[in-house]
Amino acid sequence: MRDFRFLWTGRAVSLLGSWLLVVAVPAHMYALTGSVFATGLTLAAEYLPALLLGPMAGVLVDRWDRRRVMIAADVFRAGAVAVMLIGTPAAIYVAVIAESVGAVVFRPAAQAHVPAVVGTGRALSSANSWNAATDAVVRLVGPPLGGVLLVWAGFEVLIGLDVASYLVSAVAIACTRRRSSEKTGRSGLKAGLKALGELKLARTLLPLTGVFLAANAALSALLVPFGVRNLGGSTQVGMVLSALGVGFLAGAVAVRWLDRVQLRTVLAGAQLGTAGGFAVLFSAQELGIAMIAAVVIGAFGSITVVAPQTALQRVADNEYLGRISAVFLAVEALATLIGAIVGPWVAESVSLSFAAMGAAVITAVGALVGAVTVPRVMLAPKRSNEQADSHA
Incomplete structure (x- = not known):
């Protein structure tokens, strides 16, 4: 279970970094534009990659080493979030969409990789239970903490924390072993x-x-x-x-x-x-x-x-x-x-x-x-x- 502990740690840290921005990004966009519609678009932008790229992302996940896919997705998301430091509404939209693209690749890779790490018996139920419990805690803590930090420290600090969280996740996943039992497919979406x-x-x-x-x-x-x-x-x-x-x-x-x-x-x-x-x-x-x-x-x-x-x-x-x-x-x-x-x-x-x-x-x-x-x-x-x- 050593590898799962690394996976869980990386996932928990990156998830917390993302939820810190759940309130901060729309609030910052509203401060920039004064537009409710423009603010709402930041939320809509998160769903577009999953709709347009989801199934094709699954093909890549099954074709490549999933451990490396997750590491690459984390590094990509760190770079995407850093784009928000430019500060313009256009840069924030691009960053939100790019970060969501990374998530579209990361999530199916993680779901497919966990049973390869812990097996498909009772340990799988425990692993999914731990992940779901982590989601719940982060959902409780992340948004209000992000709102407080936005006021006290500023938007740029929150961006830095989210970038760091993705890099920590990439390092944690890199500490796991590649699973020789995890086969990679050669076929496509069909x-x-x-x-x-x-x-x-x-x-x-x-x-x-x-x-x-x-x-x-x-x-x-x-x-x-x-x-x-x-x-x-x-x-x-x-x-x-x-x-x-x-x-x-x-x-x-x-x-x-x-x-x-x-x-x-x-x-x-x-x-x-x-x-x-x-x-x-x-x-x-x-x-x-x-x-x-x-x-x-x-x-x-x-x-x-x-x-x-x-x-x-x-x-x-x-x-x-x-x-x-x-x-x-x-x-x-x-x-x-x-x-x-x-x-x-x-x-x-x-x-x-x-x-x-x-x-x-x-x-x-x-x-x-x-x-x-x-x-x-x-x-x-x-x-x-x-x-x-x-x-x-």
Whole structure:
């Protein structure tokens, strides 16, 4: 597990550096331009590379040494972020897009590399649980810390910290060993799509994941106006978001104990729990109830994301895993964009309550469909895999 510790360290440090800029970059752009639209474009720019380049990035990830791909992606992202020091709006847009290009390459490489490092037994559940828990902690700490540092130290210092975080990540990954067991594919995107189509689990999870993420994005987009209108203001919204982070952390810890439960049961239960949490949240008139519902949403939402990822890493041929992961990441970006646009549009056309409850119902229906269609996988890992983990 030595190599995983290096991977986890690099990922955690670079993730924290990125989340420090989640608030700082839009705030700095707004200070430069005074335009809400220009500020919003910085967020939209993050999704473009995943939509346009995601599947092709998966081809490169499966064709090259994934360890070197991750190192190169980190160095590239460090250089991309440094471009923001130029200070012009155009430079920031270019930097955001370039950084996202690096992430589009890094994420499928990391998802495909982890099972090669820790095996596909129980250690894989633990590794994904650790990563998800790290995501939750960074999401809680990064944005407010970035906002404080922006005021106290300035935008340039935050840029320097993010550049340094990517370089630290590259060094940590360089300290790992190349896995001789990790095969690199020689075929292109067509072969990867064929492998995805032949894998019933991936074929079933792809549309279910898209529907869930689109509904979740719609509800997330409605949370701020709902909180301001019904819960009292932006401070209350921040408390609800913190509760979501706490729930996400709890779910990340819990998911490691679900190996002996079938994926269809875990996924259906988690999605139904998420739908119920959203229904309660968007019906709440008191902050306390809203925060409890947010914890429930975060916990079940975390399980909904991590459990299918672990199952795919177990059953997919590692030779094609980068391409399969990249397709899922592209669907994630597309679904998020659709949900973020459709949710507010329905809220303005009909009502916020109708849009929120509609998205919650869609999430629940997706859960019921998944309970019937998802293959019977994610039982206890095979003994051979457990033994492989003990020698990793």
